[in-house]
Structure formats: C-alpha cells, structure tokens
Amino acid sequence: MRRLVTLFPFFRPYRWNLVTNGLLNAFGAVLSLFSFLSVVPFLRILFAGKATEVETQFVPTATDWPGMIGAWFDGFVLDVGTGQALFVVCITVIILAILKNSVSYLAMYSLATIRTGVSRDLRNKTYNRVLGMSMGWFTDSRKGDVLSRLTVDLNEVEISIVGSIEVLFKSPLIVLISIGALFALSWELTIFALIFLPISGVLISRIAKKLKHSALKGKEELGSLVNILEETLSGVRIIKAFGVERLFSKMFRDRNERHFKAMRKMYRREYLSSPVSEVISISVMAILLGYGGRIVLEGSTGLTGDWFIGYLVIFSQIIPPARAFSDGWFRIHKGVASLDRLEEMLEVANPVPDAPEGAAQMLDLKNAISFENVSFSYGDIPVISELSLEINKGEVVALVGASGSGKTTLSNLLIRFDDPSLGNIFIDGRDLKDIPVGSWREKLGVVTQESILFHGSIASNIALGDVIIDHERLERASQIAQVSEFANRLPEGLNTPVGDSGCKLSGGQRQRVALARALYRDPSILVLDEATSALDAASEHEVQKALDAAMKNRTVLVIAHRLSTVSKADKIVLLDHGKVTEQGSHEELIEKNGNYAELVRLQSFSR
Numbered sequence: 001m002r003r004l005v006t007l008f009p010f011f012r013p014y015r016w017n018l019v020t021n022g023l024l025n026a027f028g029a030v031l032s033l034f035s036f037l038s039v040v041p042f043l044r045i046l047f048a049g050k051a052t053e054v055e056t057q058f059v060p061t062a063t064d065w066p067g068m069i070g071a072w073f074d075g076f077v078l079d080v081g082t083g084q085a086l087f088v089v090c091i092t093v094i095i096l097a098i099l100k101n102s103v104s105y106l107a108m109y110s111l112a113t114i115r116t117g118v119s120r121d122l123r124n125k126t127y128n129r130v131l132g133m134s135m136g137w138f139t140d141s142r143k144g145d146v147l148s149r150l151t152v153d154l155n156e157v158e159i160s161i162v163g164s165i166e167v168l169f170k171s172p173l174i175v176l177i178s179i180g181a182l183f184a185l186s187w188e189l190t191i192f193a194l195i196f197l198p199i200s201g202v203l204i205s206r207i208a209k210k211l212k213h214s215a216l217k218g219k220e221e222l223g224s225l226v227n228i229l230e231e232t233l234s235g236v237r238i239i240k241a242f243g244v245e246r247l248f249s250k251m252f253r254d255r256n257e258r259h260f261k262a263m264r265k266m267y268r269r270e271y272l273s274s275p276v277s278e279v280i281s282i283s284v285m286a287i288l289l290g291y292g293g294r295i296v297l298e299g300s301t302g303l304t305g306d307w308f309i310g311y312l313v314i315f316s317q318i319i320p321p322a323r324a325f326s327d328g329w330f331r332i333h334k335g336v337a338s339l340d341r342l343e344e345m346l347e348v349a350n351p352v353p354d355a356p357e358g359a360a361q362m363l364d365l366k367n368a369i370s371f372e373n374v375s376f377s378y379g380d381i382p383v384i385s386e387l388s389l390e391i392n393k394g395e396v397v398a399l400v401g402a403s404g405s406g407k408t409t410l411s412n413l414l415i416r417f418d419d420p421s422l423g424n425i426f427i428d429g430r431d432l433k434d435i436p437v438g439s440w441r442e443k444l445g446v447v448t449q450e451s452i453l454f455h456g457s458i459a460s461n462i463a464l465g466d467v468i469i470d471h472e473r474l475e476r477a478s479q480i481a482q483v484s485e486f487a488n489r490l491p492e493g494l495n496t497p498v499g500d501s502g503c504k505l506s507g508g509q510r511q512r513v514a515l516a517r518a519l520y521r522d523p524s525i526l527v528l529d530e531a532t533s534a535l536d537a538a539s540e541h542e543v544q545k546a547l548d549a550a551m552k553n554r555t556v557l558v559i560a561h562r563l564s565t566v567s568k569a570d571k572i573v574l575l576d577h578g579k580v581t582e583q584g585s586h587e588e589l590i591e592k593n594g595n596y597a598e599l600v601r602l603q604s605f606s607r
C-alpha cells in the first residue's frame with residue numbers, strides 16, 4: 001500500500017472535494033441510520049399498540065436511551081392515537097429518504113470531479129513524461145508496451161483505485177456510525193459481534209495479496225499483445241508481402257493464451273472475495289440472531305424485541321459497506337499492479353538533462369560547432385570513437401561513409417538526442433550541455449533519415465507547431481523543397497490531408513514535405529540526413545539546386561550516400577567505424593586518391 005502514496009499528490013488539487021465528499025457521506029450515513037431505525041416505531045405501533053397503557057407505567061424507570069425514546073414515543077402514540085402516529089411515521093420515512101438520497105447524490109457529484117480529474121492529471125503527466133524521455137528510452141522500450149500502459153493501465157488505475165476511493169471513504173464512515181448506534185442499542189451484543197469481524201479481515205487480505213501478483217502478470221502479457229498489434233499495423237505491408245500472416249497469427253495466439261491464463265487466474269481470485277465475505281457475514285448474522293434472541297427472551301437488558309429487530313436491520317446494513325470495502329480493497333490491489341507500471345514510467349529519469357536553470361539561451365551561431373574527442377556507444381557497443389570535427393559558421397559539411405559507420409548517430413549527438421559518452425561538443429566554445437535544449441533546437445532545421453509525418457494536412461506538417469501558419473514562409477519552403485510541384489495537382493493543394501503517418505503520399509513526396517518543414521523554420525543550422533535519397537534523379541536535381549540556394553548563409557551538416565549530392569560541400573568528412581578517416585574538399589580528396597576517391601570511382605561506374 002506504500003505504493004499508493006505516489007497517488008497522493010494527484011489528489012491534492014481535489015482536497016476540498018474530498019472534504020466535502022467526506023462530510024456529505026457522514027451526514028448521509030447518519031440519515032440512513034435514522035431511516036433504518038424507523039422500522040422500530042412501526043413495530044411498536046403494530047405489536048404493542050394495546051399494551052402501551054400498561055407499559056407506560058414502567059417507562060420512567062428505564063435508564064438506557066432505547067427505553068427512554070420508546071417511552072417518549074409510546075406517550076406520543078397515546079396522545080395522538082395510533083392512526084395519526086402511523087401517518088406521522090410514514091411521512092417521516094419519506095422525508096428521511098428524500099434527504100438521505102439528496103445528500104448521497106451531492107456526495108457523488110463532488111466525487112465525479114475527483115475521479116475523472118485525478119486520471120486526467122495522471123494521463124497528462126505520463127504523456128508529458130513520455131515526450132520528455134531521451135531517444136535511448138524510445139529505442140529500448142517497446143511502443144506497444146508504452147501504449148498499453150498509457151491506456152489500459154491508466155484506465156485500470158481510474159477504475160480500481162480512484163473508483164474505490166468512494167467506497168474507501170464512504171464505507172468506513174457508515175460502518176463506524178452504525179457501530180456507534182449498535183453500541184448505544186446494546187453494547188453486549190455489539191462486542192460479541194465485533195469479535196468475528198477481524199477473522200474475516202485476515203482471510204480477505206490474504207486473497208487480495210495474491211491478486212496483485214496475477215494482475216501484474218496479466219498486464220505484462222497485455223503489453224506484449226499490444227506490441228504485436230502495433231507492429232502488425234505498422235508493418236502490415238511486409239507481413240502480407242512475405243506471406244507471414246500465419247506466423248504472426250500464431251505469435252499473437254500464444255501471447256493471447258498467456259494473457260488469458262493470467263487473467264483467468266486473477267478473476268478466479270477476485271471472484272472469491274464475494275462468496276467468502278458473504279459466507280462470513282451470514283455466519284456472523286446467524287450467530288448474532290441466536291445470541292441476541294437469547295438476551296431478548298431472558299429480558300436481562302433493556303433490549304426488547306422491536307429494538308432487537310431494529311438492531312438487526314442496522315447490523316445487516318453494516319455488511320454491504322463492509323463488503324464494498326473489502327471489494328474495494330481487492331480492486332485497489334489489482335489497480336496497484338497498474339499503478340506500478342505507470343510509476344515505472346514516471347520514475348525513469350531523463351538521461352539527457354536540460355541545462356541548469358537560468359543558463360543563457362542560444363542566440364546565434366557566431367563561429368563554429370566543434371566536436372572534440374567525442375565518443376559514443378550504444379550500451380557496450382562503441383559507435384563513435386574519439387572523433388574531432390569542426391563545422392564553421394556558414395559551411396556545408398558533408399558526412400559520407402558506409403552504412404552503419406555512425407553518420408546518423410553523429411547527427412543525433414548534434415541534435416542532442418543523446419549526449420557523448422566521452423568528449424564534448426562546443427558551440428562557439430560553449431559546451432552544448434550548458435545550452436538549454438529548447439533554445440538550441442530552435443536554431444536547427446532537421447530532416448531525419450525516415451520522413452516522419454503526422455496526421456493532418458501537408459501545410460500543418462510543414463508548419464509543425466505553428467497554430468497560425470505563416471503563409472509566405474509556407475509558400476517559400478514548399479517552393480524550395482518542390483512540395484508545390486505535386487501539391488498543386490492535388491484537389492486541396494497544401495491543405496490535402498496526408499493520411500496516417502503520411503501514408504497517402506509517396507516516399508519522395510514525404511521526403512519533400514519533411515524538407516519543407518525544416519526550411520519553414522528558417523533555421524540557421526540545417527541537419528539533413530539523406531534528405532533527398534528517395535527522390536528520382538530529376539527531382540533530386542531540382543531539389544538539390546534549390547537546396548544549394550537554401551544552404552547559402554546557413555551552417556549545414558548533410559549526410560548523403562550519393563556522392564554527387566555532396567561534391568559541392570565545403571568540407572567532406574569520410575567516416576569509417578565511427579572515426580574520421582579523411583576530410584577535405586571534393587577536389588582535395590580526389591587528389592589524395594584515398595578511400596573517398598575510390599568511392600567516387602565505384603559510384604560513377606555503377607551509374
């Protein structure tokens with residue numbers, strides 16, 4: 001239960017709602033107590049109507065309060081007559097019912113805010129946490145698992161924990177108030193009854209503990225199910241093209257089976273809570289009937305038959321909230337499993353921390369970006385080792401090298417998706433780590449190796465993040481990146497929807513939109529990772545021409561396999577297994593007749 005403490009901050013904004021809810025519940029509990037007790041005057045009128053005259057003579061000697069109230073009521077019946085008294089009792093019952101239900105409605109009314117508010121806040125927080133995670137986290141954790149945590153587990157927390165708050169707040173109040181009333185009616189009987197309650201408590205908490213374990217197992221299985229589903233949806237073309245539907249189907253079936261078994265175990269345990277507590281409560285009731293009946297028959301205390309029935313009615317009313325409480329306890333255990341999974345996400349620290357508060361913003365690049373002895377590894381596998389590189393302001397630096405040589409990784413370091421394991425990156429002599437990430441990325445225009453588009457129109461993808469689109473810049477960017485060329489032929493032009501992840505556009509079109517997006521921001525530094533690789537020769541030529549223009553007055557890091565696109569760069573850097581092996585201009589490197597010259601020869605042959 002210590003785990004639940006993490007939820008407390010989420011309840012803080014709603015503390016007044018909680019207080020209101022508690023007060024209303026207490027008031028409601030008192031009111032319902034009285035409406036249950038109204039059975040006593042009925043019984044008194046019905047069974048004792050004729051005998052009242054005799055009994056009143058004994059009444060003044062009664063010292064316990066049931067006796068005194070009984071005496072007062074008998075006097076009242078004598079005064080107004082039984083018919084009139086019955087009428088008054090009926091009206092009182094109706095008024096009590098209206099009052100009680102209004103109060104409980106008001107209590108639920110305030111609860112609705114708490115319940116939905118807490119899960120809204122929790123959802124916002126986890127989502128923002130996901131956005132703030134470092135790139136490494138995204139490659140390590142599987143999408144489906146994250147999705148299932150954010151949807152299913154969050155929902156479970158709402159239903160199980162937040163939903164049980166109602167019960168947990170209300171039931172003990174009702175039980176306590178009722179037990180107080182029971183003590184007032186007959187303390188001997190109540191002490192006797194209370195002896196049996198702890199036994200049931202122990203039994204129930206035992207089952208609840210096991211429940212949490214199976215719930216956690218079930219959730220894990222569900223996470224991997226969603227994973228397969230997510231991969232299937234995004235890779236359905238490949239699955240169909242390679243005819244591996246059966247394989248995926250089997251994989252899914254196996255996982256689903258494991259999920260089924262874990263959940264079945266959990267529900268079997270959960271369902272056990274009801275019968276166990278029912279048997280316990282009925283047994284307690286029966287024992288109480290026997291013991292209380294004897295007290296009434298012996299007449300040794302002030303407890304008369306009508307009050308004993310009232311007592312039993314109240315006692316039976318303790319059982320539903322007590323059961324609701326134990327059920328709530330069960331559900332909370334189930335929810336804690338989900339909360340643990342959410343918490344895991346909330347707790348993971350963000351390994352690319354932002355610069356300290358108050359660090360100076362990045363204004364503009366004045367001199368150079370320099371990598372000094374930068375090394376980087378994914379886990380134990382070194383990808384970049386002791387790399388030094390200078391990118392002067394206004395220069396176009398091209399990174400070339402074999403696939404897997406670490407080009408994208410290097411650009412990730414520059415974008416600060418990751419930090420170097422060793423060495424530093426300096427921006428005008430200032431360590432990149434000391435520059436607020438937000439202000440640094442503002443200066444960057446990035447085209448990633450895979451063109452990533454979002455659901456929306458071409459225009460909204462280009463002007464990503466701008467609520468009010470600057471049409472002039474939009475036009476210019478789409479012109480340069482040759483987006484206009486195909487957008488003009490579409491029925492809605494730039495406002496044409498691109499479909500989920502841009503799937504309505506061709507690969508080359510997507511790439512051009514991605515390029516336009518980088519240019520729209522008018523960045524002073526451009527990072528282009530294979531920005532034109534998906535274009536046909538003609539469009540690449542066009543885009544390249546435009547890019548050459550766009551690269552003017554900008555500092556550019558361009559990555560390309562096609563050497564024709566990089567030959568005009570100010571500096572070409574040849575990367576091999578994370579090390580710089582050659583650098584210089586195209587002419588210098590050809591002159592040198594090293595690996596670069598070899599690559600150029602190979603490519604011109606293959607053309």
Ligand SMILES: Nc1ncnc2c1ncn2[C@@H]1O[C@H](COP(=O)(O)OP(=O)(O)OP(=O)(O)O)[C@@H](O)[C@H]1O
Nearest residue numbers: 139378383401402403404405406407408409410449
């Ligand atoms: N998230 C990751 N986790 C572990 N290893 C990775 C990760 N991303 C890349 N690598 C490894 O790092 C090495 C360099 O990858 P990188 O993407 O930088 O290559 P690249 O030069 O951009 O290749 P390409 O030209 O094919 O795009 C590769 O060997 C790759 O296996």
Ligand SMILES: [Mg+2]
Nearest residue numbers: 407408409449
């Ligand atoms: Mg790459």
